[in-house]
Amino acid sequence: MAALMKNQVFSCFVFYGVLLVMKMYIIAIITGQVRLRKKAFANPEDTLRHGGLQYHRQDPYVERCRRAHINDIENILPFLFLGAIYSMTGPGLAVARLHFLIFFLARVLHSVAYLFALQAPTRSLAYIVAQIPCISMALQILMAVWQYA
Numbered sequence: 651m652a653a654l655m656k657n658q659v660f661s662c663f664v665f666y667g668v669l670l671v672m673k674m675y676i677i678a679i680i681t682g683q684v685r686l687r688k689k690a691f692a693n694p695e696d697t698l699r700h701g702g703l704q705y706h707r708q709d710p711y712v713e714r715c716r717r718a719h720i721n722d723i724e725n726i727l728p729f730l731f732l733g734a735i736y737s738m739t740g741p742g743l744a745v746a747r748l749h750f751l752i753f754f755l756a757r758v759l760h761s762v763a764y765l766f767a768l769q770a771p772t773r774s775l776a777y778i779v780a781q782i783p784c785i786s787m788a789l790q791i792l793m794a795v796w797q798y799a
């Protein structure tokens with residue numbers, strides 16, 4: 651692990667990757683807090699403890715939080731895979747950092763746009779901008795390994 655961390659690009663990737671995982675935890679915490687505030691629980695044992703309807707799985711804001719979280723899972727997990735492999739292909743630090751930073755900022759904007767229901771197409775644009783470094787990393791990885799196909 652110590653040897654891996656000497657790879658500056660990998661360390662930079664780890665920094666942004668961990669921040670993004672923490673961002674996902676924050677969305678999970680927000681979802682839980684909204685459930686408590688609105689007494690919109692998915693499970694009867696939670697209702698028994700906190701009150702509310704036995705099942706309330708249709709609260710619009712809880713569902714919004716859940717969609718934001720699912721979209722993070724769809725996008726941040728692939729980033730964690732691509733970023734780790736890309737870091738091993740020997741990119742320059744400045745260019746790699748730009749990839750990670752663009753993805754990070756765009757995903758933060760995506761979450762903010764989702765949770766605050768910002769005017770369209772803010773969320774979609776954030777999604778598209780975040781895809782650009784991912785596609786770039788995927789292509790560079792493929793170019794690095796194509797001879798092994």
Ligand SMILES: N[C@@H](CCC(=O)N[C@@H](CS)C(=O)NCC(=O)O)C(=O)O
Nearest residue numbers: 717718720721724773774775777778
């Ligand atoms: N699973 C996504 C795939 C496409 C996607 O991620 N679109 C972005 C930009 S429109 C999004 O924020 N989708 C909303 C969502 O996944 O809840 C969907 O169903 O929309």
